[in-house]
Amino acid sequence: CSRCEPRLPVLLVYEVGGISGVLEALVPFLKKYFHLITMKEFLESKDRFAAQVKAVYVWWQRPIIDRELLKSLPNLKVIANSGVGMDHLDLKLISEFGVRMVNTPQAVCNSTADTGMALLLAAARRLVEGHQTAVSPDTKYFLSNWLGEEVSGATLGIIGMGRIGYKVAQRAKAFDMKILYHNRNRRRKDEELVVGAYYCEKIEDLLQQSDFVMLVVTLTPQTYKLIGKKEFELMKPTAILINISRGQVVDQDMMVEALKTGIIKGAAMDVTYPEPLPRDHPLLQLKNVIITPHLGCKTHRSYFMITEEAVQNILAVLSGLPMSSEVLPD
Secondary structure, eight states: OTTSOOSSOEEEESOBSTTTSBOGGGHHHHHTTOEEEEHHHHHHTHHHHTTTEEEEEEBTTBSOOOHHHHHTOTTOOEEEESSSOOTTSOHHHHHHTTOEEEOOHHHHHHHHHHHHHHHHHHHHTTHHHHHHHHHOTTOOSOOTTOOOOOOTTOEEEEEOOSHHHHHHHHHHHHTTOEEEEEOSSOOOHHHHHHHTEEEOSSHHHHHHHOSEEEEOOOOOTTTTTOBOHHHHHHSOTTOEEEEOSOGGGBOHHHHHHHHHHTSSSEEEESOOSSSSOOTTOGGGGOTTEEEOSSOTTOSHHHHHHHHHHHHHHHHHHHHTOOOSOBOOOO
16 A cells, blocks of 8 residues: 555655756666655655655755754664765764764775876866867967976875875876875875875975875865965965865865965866855956866766665664764764
């Protein structure tokens, strides 16, 4: 009957397809393990589904998890987040309802590190400007003094040497880059030796020495506007900033000033605040900036791996088994 308890655990998602929905290609996989309902279905039949929902899959920050939703899901056990960053979730609030939280750090590492290196290379060799020149109807010849920066032998400073930061270091080593890193905790000596990375206890030392600075931190109160006026002034005037973490890790107003006045040479960002930027934002007018639409881990393979990791974590919680990536409130 239509009101019977579903055979599989009920999983709530924001929607399927559309702008913010779970990809349709992932639905058959999810339906192997869950009775899938959307927010629209839930809101239309709250009396039916409220007590049945055991898990929520947050797909790129949707649905929004607030007190009202948590109150309406009395048997909710777990919220699984696609990706690593949890700054869009009120972890303390969620934990107050006895709901556990998991993310998917393993699945996103390689694709996000690839994005970081792609941005570094594109900015260093001015690929976006070059493409625009090559296809412009006004171009009659290519300038011989069109010069970029050498990547091989340059110094890369990685701020945030977690899983993704370490993957970036592995890629940078293949380009014969000198690697500096700053992290809350120093990595083991053997891990440093494998990629040839040198630890900078002070972020200032890293900024002063690096030709490229890549941000790979999570957004926390401690990393909010981590890079501001003082930090830009410490960087080389030839340095390029790459951000694959969160837009709010950088003071965007100070970055505009630094880019306009030549305090730094350029920036390449996969993240901004907000996303997308208002169409009249000054960053969009600068030629020494590359901005991509939060491509991070957006590959066909990565999206499936993210969902696979989320499903494993949800099933572990529902079965009372250990899970690989529980996130606890600070």
